[in-house]
Amino acid sequence: MQFKAWFKCIGGCSGQYNLNEIIYKCPKCGSLLEVQHDLEALKTRSAQGWKDLFYARYRSSEWPYGSSIWGKKEMVCPAVANENIVSTYEGGSNMFWAERLGREIGVNDLWVKQCGNSHTGSFKDLGMTVLVSMVKQMISEGKDIPAVACASTGDTSAALAAYCAMAGIRAIVFLPRHKVSNTQLIQPLANGALTLSLDTDFDGCMQIVQDVCQKNNIYLANSMNSLRIEGQKTISIEMVQQFDWDVPDVIVVPGGNLGNISAIGKGFLLMYDLGMINRLPRLVCAQAEQANPLYLSYLTGFKEYHPVQAKKTLASAIQIGQPVSIEKAVRILKRFDGMVEQASENELANAAAHADRTGLMSCPHTGVALAALFKLVAKKKISPRERVVVISTANALKFAEFQLGYHENRLNGVTSRYSNLPIELPADYDRVTNAIFTALGKA
Ligand SMILES: *Cc1c(COP(=O)(O)O)cnc(C)c1O
Numbered sequence: 326m327q328f329k330a331w332f333k334c335i336g337g338c339s340g341q342y343n344l345n346e347i348i349y350k351c352p353k354c355g356s357l358l359e360v361q362h363d364l365e366a367l368k369t370r371s372a373q374g375w376k377d378l379f380y381a382r383y384r385s386s387e388w389p390y391g392s393s394i395w396g397k398k399e400m401v402c403p404a405v406a407n408e409n410i411v412s413t414y415e416g417g418s419n420m421f422w423a424e425r426l427g428r429e430i431g432v433n434d435l436w437v438k439q440c441g442n443s444h445t446g447s448f449k450d451l452g453m454t455v456l457v458s459m460v461k462q463m464i465s466e467g468k469d470i471p472a473v474a475c476a477s478t479g480d481t482s483a484a485l486a487a488y489c490a491m492a493g494i495r496a497i498v499f500l501p502r503h504k505v506s507n508t509q510l511i512q513p514l515a516n517g518a519l520t521l522s523l524d525t526d527f528d529g530c531m532q533i534v535q536d537v538c539q540k541n542n543i544y545l546a547n548s549m550n551s552l553r554i555e556g557q558k559t560i561s562i563e564m565v566q567q568f569d570w571d572v573p574d575v576i577v578v579p580g581g582n583l584g585n586i587s588a589i590g591k592g593f594l595l596m597y598d599l600g601m602i603n604r605l606p607r608l609v610c611a612q613a614e615q616a617n618p619l620y621l622s623y624l625t626g627f628k629e630y631h632p633v634q635a636k637k638t639l640a641s642a643i644q645i646g647q648p649v650s651i652e653k654a655v656r657i658l659k660r661f662d663g664m665v666e667q668a669s670e671n672e673l674a675n676a677a678a679h680a681d682r683t684g685l686m687s688c689p690h691t692g693v694a695l696a697a698l699f700k701l702v703a704k705k706k707i708s709p710r711e712r713v714v715v716i717s718t719a720n721a722l723k724f725a726e727f728q729l730g731y732h733e734n735r736l737n738g739v740t741s742r743y744s745n746l747p748i749e750l751p752a753d754y755d756r757v758t759n760a761i762f763t764a765l766g767k768a
């Protein structure tokens with residue numbers, strides 16, 4: 326069977342564009358494109374057949390199908406030849422059973438999908454493997470692509486740099502100066518990417534990179550390039566597989582540029598269209614109050630939307646005021662009976678720390694999602710009986726400055742309720758035991 330996919334305009338214009346064309350927006354109306362799969366071809370295999378196939382390939386050593394992205398290649402990007410796939414065995418991230426945290430906040434069936442446990446420490450790997458593989462494919466077909474570039478709040482650049490380094494392709498990353506963590510800055514440097522640190526914010530970097538790419542034949546790797554969405558949508562398929570093909574009730578996703586919430590919705594819709602699942606979950610997008618254009622639009626029932634000037638937030642990867650995928654996200658949220666909630670700096674930091682007390686290790690963006698969950702449970706918009714999945718987007722160790730600042734109680738606007746600091750002592754038996762039993766409440 327020949328599986329096929331192509332780009333089409335999300336605004337509904339006619340026209341199909343090949344996945345190996347260098348095109349990100351509709352040439353007729355300027356809307357974003359999305360990848361459309363040939364559903365009739367996909368339906369030639371039964372729903373059960375797809376489940377069995379994905380299960381058999383999952384985490385296997387059969388390259389490239391052991392990657393949870395490429396194990397679903399027919400539904401992701403059938404146009405790439407296996408020899409051009411650039412993969413780090415993506416996906417397969419743990420579904421953490423947050424039993425203790427759930428009990429403490431009043432959700433009986435709470436899970437955290439650990440998408441940050443990956444090669445470069447964020448879910449961005451899931452989409453970048455598809456994009457860079459397609460670039461390698463285009464270069465092998467003779468297309469002239471001197472480099473691949475992106476604007477980034479830190480994690481996209483890390484993923485782009487790593488995958489390009491693997492493939493021997495030049496990467497150029499545009500970062501807002503002093504607005505990414507040290508670890509996030511080191512990642513593209515270590516992988517040899519040309520790293521431009523600009524005196525602006527993410528939205529400013531985004532504008533310049535688009536201009537540079539358009540005028541210089543450089544390939545754009547931001548999530549307006551919908552190839553990345555195709556990789557990220559496998560989060561949904563993998564999650565449902567982890568629940569033995571049971572659909573969870575609610576999924577909470579932190580949102581910045583809004584590609585990931587769109588991707589997760591797209592994954593569910595594809596499974597639904599193919600009969601692999603028979604209902605859809607509710608999707609919740611969680612935003613930082615400091616960068617909340619989607620939340621403000623939600624308050625108007627999505628009737629109005631205005632970009633905002635994003636303000637400084639600890640959740641630096643979602644400090645975005647002008648999300649590129651706003652239209653896709655709104656469409657998905659409407660289809661999924663979605664909700665949007667926001668979190669203040671104090672709420673996100675304490676939510677992350679609360680979760681950490683129950684064995685997690687949460688980046689500030691995951692903190693935004695957790696805080697949104699806590700608020701929606703308190704408002705009774707999520708019931709205790711529902712199965713809830715929080716998408717954890719990055720490995721917390723990339724944000725050590727955040728965690729240390731939290732525990733030292735020196736984050737602006739945050740009162741650290743769960744601060745835990747080392748007790749400094751001389752190496753003296755009595756002083757040490759005294760400290761231990763004081764702490765244990767038995768002194
Ligand atoms: C990119 C990113 C997000 C936001 O994803 P979008 O697709 O931009 O909405 C959230 N958390 C982390 C850690 C990220 O790197």
Ligand SMILES: [Zn+2]
Pocket residue numbers: 334335336337338351352353354355356
């Ligand atoms: Zn169009």
